[in-house]
Amino acid sequence: MGFPHKPHPRETLVLSQHFGQAEARSYKGWVKRGGYAMLEQALATEPAKIIDVVKESGLRGRGGAGFPTGLKWSFMPKEKKKPHYLCVNADESEPGTFKDREIMRWTPHALLEGTAIAAHAIQAEVAYIYVRGEFTEPYAILEKALTEAGAAGVFGQLQIHLHRGAGAYICGEETALMNSIEGKRGNPRIKPPFPAAAGVFGMPTTINNVETLVAVPHILKRGAAWYKGLSLSNPKSTGTKLFSVCGHVRAPGNYEVTLGFPLKDLVYELCGGMRPGRTLKACIPGGSSVPILDRAETEGCLLDYEGVVEQGSMLGSGGVIVFDDSADMVYQIMRLARFYAHESCAQCTQCREGTAWTTKILERILAGQGKTADLDLLLDLADNMTGKTICVLSDSCAAPVVSGIKKFRGEFEDYLAGRRRPVLVA
Amino acid sequence: MSVSAHPGPPAGAEETAPVFAGPTLERLQQLLTRYPTKQAALLPALWLVQQARGWISDRDMAEVAELLGLTPAYVKGVVSFYTMYHQHPVGQHFVQVCTTSPCNLCGAEAVVQALLERTGAKELGATSPDGRWTVIEVECLGACGFATPVLVDDDFIESVTPERVAELVARYK
Numbered sequence: 001m002g003f004p005h006k007p008h009p010r011e012t013l014v015l016s017q018h019f020g021q022a023e024a025r026s027y028k029g030w031v032k033r034g035g036y037a038m039l040e041q042a043l044a045t046e047p048a049k050i051i052d053v054v055k056e057s058g059l060r061g062r063g064g065a066g067f068p069t070g071l072k073w074s075f076m077p078k079e080k081k082k083p084h085y086l087c088v089n090a091d092e093s094e095p096g097t098f099k100d101r102e103i104m105r106w107t108p109h110a111l112l113e114g115t116a117i118a119a120h121a122i123q124a125e126v127a128y129i130y131v132r133g134e135f136t137e138p139y140a141i142l143e144k145a146l147t148e149a150g151a152a153g154v155f156g157q158l159q160i161h162l163h164r165g166a167g168a169y170i171c172g173e174e175t176a177l178m179n180s181i182e183g184k185r186g187n188p189r190i191k192p193p194f195p196a197a198a199g200v201f202g203m204p205t206t207i208n209n210v211e212t213l214v215a216v217p218h219i220l221k222r223g224a225a226w227y228k229g230l231s232l233s234n235p236k237s238t239g240t241k242l243f244s245v246c247g248h249v250r251a252p253g254n255y256e257v258t259l260g261f262p263l264k265d266l267v268y269e270l271c272g273g274m275r276p277g278r279t280l281k282a283c284i285p286g287g288s289s290v291p292i293l294d295r296a297e298t299e300g301c302l303l304d305y306e307g308v309v310e311q312g313s314m315l316g317s318g319g320v321i322v323f324d325d326s327a328d329m330v331y332q333i334m335r336l337a338r339f340y341a342h343e344s345c346a347q348c349t350q351c352r353e354g355t356a357w358t359t360k361i362l363e364r365i366l367a368g369q370g371k372t373a374d375l376d377l378l379l380d381l382a383d384n385m386t387g388k389t390i391c392v393l394s395d396s397c398a399a400p401v402v403s404g405i406k407k408f409r410g411e412f413e414d415y416l417a418g419r420r421r422p423v424l425v426a
Numbered sequence: 427m428s429v430s431a432h433p434g435p436p437a438g439a440e441e442t443a444p445v446f447a448g449p450t451l452e453r454l455q456q457l458l459t460r461y462p463t464k465q466a467a468l469l470p471a472l473w474l475v476q477q478a479r480g481w482i483s484d485r486d487m488a489e490v491a492e493l494l495g496l497t498p499a500y501v502k503g504v505v506s507f508y509t510m511y512h513q514h515p516v517g518q519h520f521v522q523v524c525t526t527s528p529c530n531l532c533g534a535e536a537v538v539q540a541l542l543e544r545t546g547a548k549e550l551g552a553t554s555p556d557g558r559w560t561v562i563e564v565e566c567l568g569a570c571g572f573a574t575p576v577l578v579d580d581d582f583i584e585s586v587t588p589e590r591v592a593e594l595v596a597r598y599k
Binding site: 083095096132133186288323332 | 496508510525531564572573580582
């Protein structure tokens with residue numbers, strides 16, 4: 001198993017402070033590090049008070065949408081008339097993102113503790129942790145941790161169960177995830193009703209990402225004011241975040257920095273920059289579903305929810321994919337389109353047909369058989385795929401295509417004009 | 427690292443004895459206590475079938491349907507939605523290689539080629555003539571910083587390069 005990199009002095013280690021310490025995986029080792037103390041304290045605190053602290057901290061969902069966590073929790077009914085559920089989204093499948101995997105494999109008890117605190121705050125008696133099917137190692141580590149902590153009786157009345165996925169990116173969409181727990185195909189549901197009103201098994205439900213939940217014990221321990229103070233640029237973006245960096249950098253990995261940290265420094269300094277003789281061409285800052293940034297935008301980008309939007313993209317899940325000047329952007333965008341075509345649940349026509357045709361047209365261009373009108377056709381398709389479907393998978397396929405054509409049009413035109421040798425066989 | 431294998435039957439054979447008997451049935455009954463509906467135990471039940479058989483046949487789907495109060499058609503609908511469930515027998519070792527963009531940038535295609543050659547599977551999705559290996563390309567395995575990740579059965583192996591393929595294949599004697 002890969003070992004995490006040595007911490008960089010410019011990182012702010014909160015969630016990742018115990019990465020690399022095998023002992024932290026055991027119940028004993030976790031308690032030795034102060035683990036489960038905040039859960040004990042939380043169980044003796046009124047749920048509403050915990051929600052207030054989390055609201056005050058400014059913590060926002062780390063799965064991609066960035067919705068304020070405390071506010072989400074407060075949507076759950078105060079008067080409990082039905083069973084409440086917590087679903088933990090550990091279906092991490094967004095290309096470029098591998099932070100939750102690292103959290104689960106090094107600090108499984110951090111997730112269990114955060115889960116139990118959240119369940120108490122929303123008055124849930126059952127929590128399901130939905131782990132993607134391919135994460136065999138994190139699943140086994142979590143299962144062991146759950147058994148140990150359960151035997152120690154730290155969860156009180158709360159039941160925590162692991163639910164293994166079976167290979168479907170779409171199950172990371174919260175309503176598809178609930179359907180998958182219910183034993184159904186992972187098709188997203190139309191909202192409303194929102195999960196807090198009618199979620200899994202038709203009952204009030206909250207769905208939170210792994211990284212969001214592991215931040216909660218730290219907030220309870222050190223206070224909302226401390227967490228709010230972790231902000232380098234916009235006060236609406238608080239706390240630390242794990243950024244998964246991959247692609248053409250010398251030292252890929254998970255780096256934890258305070259929100260507002262410059263993307264340029266993350267890439268050139270923490271990750272050691274480009275390989276020798278190479279220069280940065282492009283970057284996808286928040287997982288493959290967000291628009292591509294060119295070099296100037298990358299170098300001017302601050303990593304918080306607002307800063308990335310200012311550069312025309314989104315913070316998303318914090319999966320940073322770096323492309324150097326050797327990358328064929330047309331080919332890479334085709335690979336991403338192929339991903340979405342493969343992962344479309346095929347419920348909505350715009351998505352089922354749009355992702356498939358986007359891929360076919362890109363493949364045609366790469367095979368040297370593209371037509372002059374293909375770029376307009378791709379943009380037209382993308383327009384029909386954006387904002388018109390039950391979930392945003394379709395929009396996610398359109399984002400790299402639209403931004404790619406806008407920023408790297410010349411590379412597409414080289415294939416269309418025969419200036420570039422075809423790389424696919426028709 | 428543990429080395430696992432599907433204990434399933436050789437390609438083409440279909441077992442007729444029920445999957446859910448003895449400890450496997452007990453395991454299912456235990457799973458049923460976790461959910462308020464029987465249907466919710468479907469995904470874990472299908473995993474139990476695949477662990478026992480190596481794949482999920484129509485007969486197995488009917489058995490699961492019967493146990494959970496569902497129709498065989500419904501179960502097939504779910505099985506066919508999730509790509510990790512095998513609807514056909516596969517090689518003794520099932521190899522999944524990530525080839526999505528981040529891994530592609532780092533040379534995943536050469537890893538696929540090396541695996542196809544070394545295992546003798548030759549073609550994606552085909553099983554090697556000795557029945558031991560099936561290699562497929564998959565979309566994002568969620569370990570992009572450790573390109574190229576490869577899943578051999580339940581063993582998640584990071585940072586595979588074409589040079590490491592021979593040693594990796596040799597591990598599964």
